[in-house]
Amino acid sequence: MGQTLQIERANHLKEKPDVSTVKFGTVFTDYMFTNRYTPEYGWSEPSIIPYQNLVLSPSCQAIHYGQSVFEGLKAYKSGEDVLLFRPDENFKRMNQSLSRLSMPEINEENALEALYELLKVERDWVPDGPGQSLYVRPFVFADEPFLGVRPSETYQFNIILSPVASYYGGQADPTSIYVEDDFVRSVRGGVGSAKVSGNYAASLLAQKKANELGYEQVLWLDGVDQKYVEEVGSMNIFFVRDGELVTPKLNGSILPGITRKSIIELAKYKGYTVREEKIHIDDLANDLHSGRITEVFGAGTAVVISPVGKLNIHGVDHIVNENQVGPISQELYDNLTDIQYGRAEDPFGWVVRI
Amino acid sequence: MGQTLQIERANHLKEKPDVSTVKFGTVFTDYMFTNRYTPEYGWSEPSIIPYQNLVLSPSCQAIHYGQSVFEGLKAYKSGEDVLLFRPDENFKRMNQSLSRLSMPEINEENALEALYELLKVERDWVPDGPGQSLYVRPFVFADEPFLGVRPSETYQFNIILSPVASYYGGQADPTSIYVEDDFVRSVRGGVGSAKVSGNYAASLLAQKKANELGYEQVLWLDGVDQKYVEEVGSMNIFFVRDGELVTPKLNGSILPGITRKSIIELAKYKGYTVREEKIHIDDLANDLHSGRITEVFGAGTAVVISPVGKLNIHGVDHIVNENQVGPISQELYDNLTDIQYGRAEDPFGWVVRI
Incomplete structure (x- = not known):
């Protein structure tokens, strides 16, 4: 230029x-x-x-x-x-x-x-x-x-x-997720953390499989151990656990989402504890089963925040928050979209006005 | 159609x-x-x-x-x-x-x-x-x-x-290879065994690194352990070990080359023992060092057979066959290209004449 x-x-x-x-x-x-x-x-x-x-x-x-x-x-x-x-x-x-x-x-x-x-x-x-x-x-x-x-x-x-309009054609119902333990999206040393065309084509077959099994999205596990949570379809994923926000730590194969980053900063600003962790799929299953995890949502530009109502892990369905949008998901969605649309103050200097 | x-x-x-x-x-x-x-x-x-x-x-x-x-x-x-x-x-x-x-x-x-x-x-x-x-x-x-x-x-x-003309612009000198243990080409469950555009873009940065280090091609290791030999640049790889032909076993992340398959069939027909194995990079280094491995070559449509004269494994250069084309590499190259050009009989029914 x-x-x-x-x-x-x-x-x-x-x-x-x-x-x-x-x-x-x-x-x-x-x-x-x-x-x-x-x-x-x-x-x-x-x-x-x-x-x-x-x-x-x-x-x-x-x-x-x-x-x-x-x-x-x-x-x-x-x-x-x-x-x-x-x-x-x-x-x-x-x-x-x-x-x-x-x-x-x-x-x-x-x-x-x-x-x-x-x-x-x-x-x-x-x-x-x-x-x-x-x-x-x-x-x-x-x-x-x-x-x-x-x-x-x-x-x-x-x-x-x-x-x-909105990505899901206006449908605001919580989405359902199938945890994929056969297909792999990416591995450290690969291109999973870059926004490159090939990553998306490579994801389609698992997406089709999830759809055929009755789920809307895929949750990807890591490529080495196939045990650690990475991301959902084309979104990052968040959990509300013991009232704290938890999301997989960036590891070189997860896309570093800008909505992800903004939610972390916004939640901290609002006083939430936010943890970026390596999340084992068995721990996730246990925490969903025990009720420690009360909300799950995906985060990405197209959807902003997409609540998750059901996760299938190793063949077992876990229902989250009775398949309803949770209060923290709703709060963060409202706060973030209010900033994006200029309806609320922007204490972060995120918005550019043209 | x-x-x-x-x-x-x-x-x-x-x-x-x-x-x-x-x-x-x-x-x-x-x-x-x-x-x-x-x-x-x-x-x-x-x-x-x-x-x-x-x-x-x-x-x-x-x-x-x-x-x-x-x-x-x-x-x-x-x-x-x-x-x-x-x-x-x-x-x-x-x-x-x-x-x-x-x-x-x-x-x-x-x-x-x-x-x-x-x-x-x-x-x-x-x-x-x-x-x-x-x-x-x-x-x-x-x-x-x-x-x-x-x-x-x-x-x-x-x-x-x-x-x-020939892929390498006529240059028939053995190629040099850098064994990559940082970047990863593919992992089981991914798309490495498919011939898809994204795999090639993903390989370019490692190729550039190898070139900057003074090597012509990259030898990829597996994505899980980063210890097992997969393929070279856009070719499959073969070793002559104790007079036998050895190549990595297809595992879902290696491209199933047609030249690879043809070399295996041709070599068996000519009486060679051919082994498809999981090849640990440390065993490869030892076998190169001890002289058990006497020839190394890549195999692909563009190059047919490309002799390898040097491999860098974990920082150590291993020279193969004094950087000369080996006899078995030459024999298989001659046999295969003679069939391809119609200069020799085709006992396999591989050639279509139009």
Whole structure:
């Protein structure tokens, strides 16, 4: 980047949909941000252009060899303003993902500025209904036309925007989870802590198995011992145990969620004790059985907080809080979304107002 | 598929390059095969079309969530004929990869027929110089425009062709290998035994580290104990120990190479004892040190057989066979390539003549 951001105007603007009826991730706005990396000039062609198809060689590196990373965050409407929640954290993590896949890092400040400009252009696309937001998807992928196992020489960095209601289509019932002890998502030394495309494709078969068994999500165990709790589907996981908040300690194979990090900071601020621990699945089962654990929830950008009502561990169903949303889950959800939507004070300086 | 294969002719044909000077995987022929999967009609649009760019939505599933698998095989010129080596094995493995990523399987017989038709059209692109071939790249990827973690509803199956000299640009010197004990390629329960795009991106950082340390390739250890030999870069690995051939036993995280399988069958046919074993890295070091192991080589489609002259294990360099190509490596290479190029009898029925 470093070059001036160019803006190319669209000839026609799309009709804006009724967001309450839109399926998550299927409608996109009029514009996108794009930048291109070449070995000679680095990231040197930042521009906002009409939303358009990618034209790629059939030998495009990302499709064959998977150099592709992404981020996800949301923009919220607050009166006339557009709010972003900790966008700097997303671009910081994106650089960690890029580095892990031997891809060139982006300039985080320039990326933030580009996103702000894009959101100014697309301000009218940020929906203002309850629970609605504009989902922001930055992604970088390798586009060199070349077959062979080595890093690409060229890349694209794009940001696309999609107006969304809530991830689960408004359904707020607690979710059910199947603890997977056959398939493995990641292992230390691998790429599990990076937000890379291959991790998601690799998770689909276990997700299908869980669905067929009657559960909505998968809880992954670690790849070495297959005994320690890692994460749920595409969320981090939290437990309320003896009134304290407990979540698996980051270990190199768990995705370091920004919602996870924010919940830890928010809960501490509110006086809760928060423990990041190695959690053995048998201890989890015992603590659910004995009632020490009173609430379970997943945490991620798309869902914010997703209460868990049932966990199947080694064939045994454990019902959490009578399959109802627990008070601490609800409190943290309310507090966090109030900050995100600008309805409450933001003592952390998390919100960027555009 | 099941539908009739359509052929769309190109208006202009490219000038054919001097293959001896072409870099591996950078030049493509005039035509490609393509087919499209929809939930309504399955794989229903098989056609041979002029080689052309892919036009994809910026929210294309494969780029964001990595549903993408591929295969690699070679077509050889033998007089006026074009030969393929065990192409049925490639489409069989492709279906295993597709299944692992929750993608729809292809009809293997139809895929073979489509490949034969494509090669008939592109017959003149199969080079006939020594060591030259037409590299065949079948690949399937998800192209639904959708953000969200679930399998795509639509897919593309393409085959592209690239005339190649030898993978290493003609260099036949034994390669050097660094045994990686920090980064991990795969773990049982993961996707290491499938040929999926994400596995390759995940391997690049270790490859870079090995290169910086002065080695050409990475030898991966298992993901659980980080003690057992798995595979090299994008090849399987073989050892000659006490005059017998030894290779790591397939365990769910090693790619089941077709060259690997063929070498095992060929060596047995020639009277060698072949052992598929769990190989501890310390035993490997001891056997290299004591001289029990006299040859080491990698095996894969692109390289066929790649002799290894040096292995670094836990910081110690082990020189193999005075960094020269060993007699058994050479014998198997000669036998295998003679079959592939139609220069020798094929007692196994491996070669398909078009």
